[in-house]
Amino acid sequence: MRCDYFDAGVCRSCALMGVPPEQQLAGKQATVAGLLGARVPATAWSEPYHGPEVAFRNKAKLVVGGSKGSPTVGILDAGGRGVDLRRCGLYEPGLHAAVLSLADLLATSGLTPYDVPARQGELKHLLLTLSPDGELMVRFVLRSPGQLRRVRELLPQVRAALPTTRVVSVNLQPEHKAVLEGPEETVLTQADSLPMRVNDIRLHLRPQSFFQTNTHVAAGLYAQARDWAAQDERAGGGPGSVLDLYCGVGGFALHLAGPDRDVLGVESAPEAVSSARTSAQELALDPAVVRFEVGDATAYLQEGPTPDLVVVNPPRRGVGPLAGRLESSGVRRVLYSSCNARTLATDLAAMPSLRVRRARLFDMFPQTHHHEVLVELVRR
Structure with a gap:
């Protein structure tokens, strides 16, 4: 590769x-x-x-950086600035398409990426999981509940761009430290779990459940x-x-x-x-x-x-x-x-x-x- x-x-x-x-x-x-x-x-x-x-990952754990209107999704560099990796070749094809679509939606969402050096902003991470049947779980990790309204408003656009989206949630991680998510989760969709078909068994993942990558x-x-x-x-x-x-x-x-x-x-x-x-x-x-x-x-x-x-x-x-x-x-x-x-x-x-x-x-x-x-x- x-x-x-x-x-x-x-x-x-x-x-x-x-x-x-x-x-x-x-x-x-x-x-x-x-x-x-x-x-x-x-x-x-x-x-x-x-x-x-290649193309084996069912999860994308993306740090959101950059600025409002021009976000990066990927990792942070040594200085805490966003590095865009939206075209990473490790994602399964359906997950790859979802990362590209959501990165574009973030640019028009009004959500402000969290600036690590300045300790300002709201959107910290974007966490995606793709099931073997092509369904998606999308999780927005925010610093505070103040921007929950914007994520709710974004939900119809997410569904339109990614019709197989099953679960959308908001996780709150208020602390300034290298922690991916916090304990509080708000599910915005009727479905609260993602079925994962493995061999002849259908497992169910809720937003904070662990599953192999x-x-x-x-x-x-x-x-x-x-x-x-x-x-x-x-x-x-x-x-x-x-x-x-x-x-x-x-x-x-x-x-x-x-x-x-x-x-x-x-x-x-x-x-x-x-x-x-x-x-x-x-x-x-x-x-x-x-x-x-x-x-x-x-x-x-x-x-x-x-x-x-x-x-x-x-x-x-x-x-x-x-x-x-x-x-x-x-x-x-x-x-x-x-x-x-x-x-x-x-x-x-x-x-x-x-x-x-x-x-x-x-x-x-x-x-x-x-x-x-x-x-x-x-x-x-």
């Missing part, structure tokens, strides 16, 4: 730009294997899973977890009960649901739990067998009977104290999905009674050094 922004030196986010895809994969595999070391034997690794190297590779990740469970099931050792910690909108839990299998997903974000329950209802899953609850993932393992399989998909910092609880819990199998092999290595060291049986790298972020890795742990 070639990029004019990269060649001009205005954006270096894609640190591996110009490196052949196969070389990128080999380098990431070597890096992750090196960080995990002897804890993951060479025989445990499957071939890396990957998708397209690469839908194609996310589908491969969830399918791999389901396949590993099914392989043991065919051999007579499949899990009868699954506890999915940090379950989010239910991606792993719903893929692992099946006949005679009790599944419980635990997540601290109430909106994500509500989304997971919606998906389970659409799949006609028995709510007594497939359940989702709001709770603290790090403490939940101490409650109730020991499950056959625990799934963890933590943030970059890893599972922390939960590793010790998994070690002493008696859980026979763990599926650990990690976006940070360094913290994964630390967590594996805290679970010496659990050995890695299978591992696979998922290239969620081509053109960068970032990675996602799934490991299966079994008790020695």
Whole structure:
């Protein structure tokens, strides 16, 4: 892949730009294997899973800069000034078209971009998500509610330019710091969630829900977890009960649901739990067998009977104290999905009674050094 922004030196986010895809994969595999070391034997690794190297992002997280009538959408330079990246080649085609249309609409909206050095202005970020079926979620991040009226007035123009827009919302982020969004969200449309079809399951994203940036590779990740469970099931050792910690909108839990299998997903974000329950209802899953609850993932393992399989998909910092609880819990199998092999290595060291049986790298972020890795742990 070639990029004019990269060649001009205005954006270096894609640190591996110009490196052949196969070389990128080999380098990431070597890096992750090196960080995990002897804890993951060479025989445990499957071939890396990957998708397209371009036009793969389902999300655009755009900093709005420039001036009223002439906004930039992209990133900030070292001085805090806007750098326009509206033609970035990483976006899925429908998302690319949406970025271009919305950038043009912003120029006539009357909204004033937030000036970081001057600490003035209102519109901070534009956050877009595209579903596999072409529907859009559009979020405007403002410093204060004073310009909410202007966003409401812009809504008919957004719908006219982008007819597949399903959800539009305003997020308030009043603080002057590098935080993408704040806790307060106002949904301006009747629909408040974006359906995301992944494999044979329709997940639901509300404005502040987390979802993987690469839908194609996310589908491969969830399918791999389901396949590993099914392989043991065919051999007579499949899990009868699954506890999915940090379950989010239910991606792993719903893929692992099946006949005679009790599944419980635990997540601290109430909106994500509500989304997971919606998906389970659409799949006609028995709510007594497939359940989702709001709770603290790090403490939940101490409650109730020991499950056959625990799934963890933590943030970059890893599972922390939960590793010790998994070690002493008696859980026979763990599926650990990690976006940070360094913290994964630390967590594996805290679970010496659990050995890695299978591992696979998922290239969620081509053109960068970032990675996602799934490991299966079994008790020695």
